[in-house]
Amino acid sequence: MTAPASDVILQRMMALHPKVIDLTLDRVWCLLAALGHPERALPPVIHIAGTNGKGSTQAMIRAGLEAAGKTVHAYTSPHLARFHERIRLAGELISEDALSAVLDDCYAANDGHPITYFEITTVAALLAFSRTPADYTLLEVGLGGRLDATNVIDTPALTIITPVSIDHQQFLGETLEEIAGEKAGILKRGVPCVVGPQEEAGLAVIEAHAARLGAPLLVHGQHWHVWEERGRLIFQDETGLLDLPLPNLIGAHQVQNAGAALAALRALGYGETACEAAVTRAQWPARLQRLRHGPLVEAAGTAELWLDGGHNPAAGAALAEALTRLSPRPLHLICGMLNTKDIAGYLRPLAAAAQTLTAVSIPGEANTLPAETTAEAAQAAGLPATTADTVHEAVEKITAAAPNARILICGSLYLAGNVLRENG
Template sequence: MTTEPAQPSDAILERMMTLHPKVMDLVLDRMWRLLEALGNPQDALPPVIHLAGTNGKGSTQAMIRAGLEAAGKRVHAYTSPHLARFHERIRLAGDLIDEAALTALLDECDRANGGAQITFFEITTCAALLAFARTPADYTLLETGLGGRVDSTNVVARPALTVITPISIDHEQYLGTTLAQIAGEKAGILKRGVPCVVGPQPEEAMEVIEARAAKLGAPLMAHGQHWHAFEERGRLIYQDERGLLDLPLPALPGAHQIENAGAAIAALRMVQNDLAGASFDAVAEAAMRDVFWPARMQRLSHGPLCDAAPEAEVWLDGGHNPAAGKAIAAHLASLPPRETHLICGMLNTKDVTGYMAPLAPHVASLTAVPIPDAPATLSAEETAAAATRAGITASIATDSTAAIESIAQNRPDARILVCGSLYLAGAVLRENG
């Protein structure tokens, strides 16, 4: 396995992990305290587009960024979790934050915090907001980490726009056990009078969003009501009250990306007046063509893992809930026939059987692996047992490399999908160089 040499930021990040006894503690009090000590950078950001949702936040944000950058805009972006390196979370005016800047920001936030209790996500979000406030740009894209109402990113008084991507059951221990409860948390990013783009939603979730929007006077631009997006003859068709766009399919594979693309185009529509001088058709086309978002049905084409199975197709996806399982299953069904084998590692906080059940008809086997350096990982034995319950022939391996080698030995021309967790995806990307 390849690893990068330790950097100064690594030591600071590791220390920040110890500042609160809980990984998750969803309140905003600690954020307000530290932001005040830092001079309230959240009030000095370039116009903010704030995204929440269960699935598709990262892909939708990446498409919005590709469109804005095609229009000549400088864009900050905040995402989580990272895959290979923490630096991926903070993009300053188009570029990932460099090591020297990250180290200085983390040090400054650590000193301002003064050893007080604060979660890792909270203090690193403060660092990102501080970086964004100090670096000139035209837009700031903020992706929630968990939920919305009390998410650490929900500290901007008046964003330019909010976006809610599809909501499904996930993180029940923090957000609630029903779609209505989870939607209530996600809808917490809505602000009075600020428009919100809404992706496809279950009826129960949409009712909650609509009620919250009505209470706040937040105009909605909702899928199925105000905009539509669908595939026709290998093209993406987007339509709203301003007209119809005939676009290339998004570079991110999967039928579910059509809906994410629609939400991204709808968001770009909402800021279209600020894109003067750029053809909106060209902006929307670039959002589809130029988007890149790793570990979302990503085809790996080189590296040690691919070398271990030179005749196989090797894919990577970080989805981890039942909705993601359905989306992956739909994409597998759309690919040319090829015997498909999963390599899967999951966290013990996830609905493992719910994730695997949609995949069962489309795969020949599942090799279960533990997720490296993840305290909440399911053991390979537990993951394999869940796969068996879902009707998938299962075995175990020590790691992804061993699993790929075993599959390739028996079926050299297999389609291999490594899946089940963004943390496993990150480990694979690091291992694959």
């Protein structure tokens, strides 16, 4: 079968810069200028940074806005199965023709100059958004914030910073304060910012940055509160109290993400209809997602099969907590991670919840941890571990020994994407 035109262009774009990540905005500004500054022609922008919860929060805001009858562009990364998932035009995934057109235009305008894959594809998303009418644009930061390719909007309608924790230290800094400073780089003078739950040190940095810019903050625990009570989600801010269903996305951390989404919707002037849709209609694959169809599910037989793409210590802790909310079943992990991640920190909270771990390497990823290294880290965390050549083999091994298991495939969004592609 012939590869889609967009795949060919994307492959060509990967050769434009020797590094995958090289944080600066200079190349982005040059390409935007060559294209006539499409970033100045976008519908009102909601810009979202943070370490964990960006995608879930964006999905909830989009569900709320669409329930209120608004059309919404959305940009997210990385994709799971197909690049098209990164760009949603007025509520629909970008078509192959539209994607190929903006990629071609960006490649031609760049004229062979060095630019990273993420930078040029982000510009392509902005170009697509500028060409299609909508009511809002949701932009999710790729890495950090201050020097991220999405940080080119002079005056967004709103910014959001979800919980900040230690991740990507090689690019963002070794301390929580340094990383929070990079995330706070999306703040703009006079533009309100919704701030999700933060550690005290990170919040102090965000507050200081906002004070310098005169950016009003709507901070969790100060200006808005969210909690679970008797199987309901309760949200309160100065506008009043909302009594809503729990989020359809599973886990206590999704209650906190919902709080940020609700605070954003209220700041934009939306009421209870939009807020209820935000928590009940959001769809976000590979976030403790139950797989119900496909070859892997068939191989699992009577075992449950779940998928999650979290990959840092905070995500591991949130995942371990969320698993306690499911009905009791023996838990077995299939795990593959990148060598840039804190595997010990990720596995530590999960080791107490699981009975075994089967380690795999992530197919097609140069930076995958070898399965043997992942297994050694699990053993060091007190979790019995073996290896398998493929996820399918791992599922078969687990179900042969524990037919009524709950199997969780976890450790990386790249592994999750591979699973979703292979499982149809």
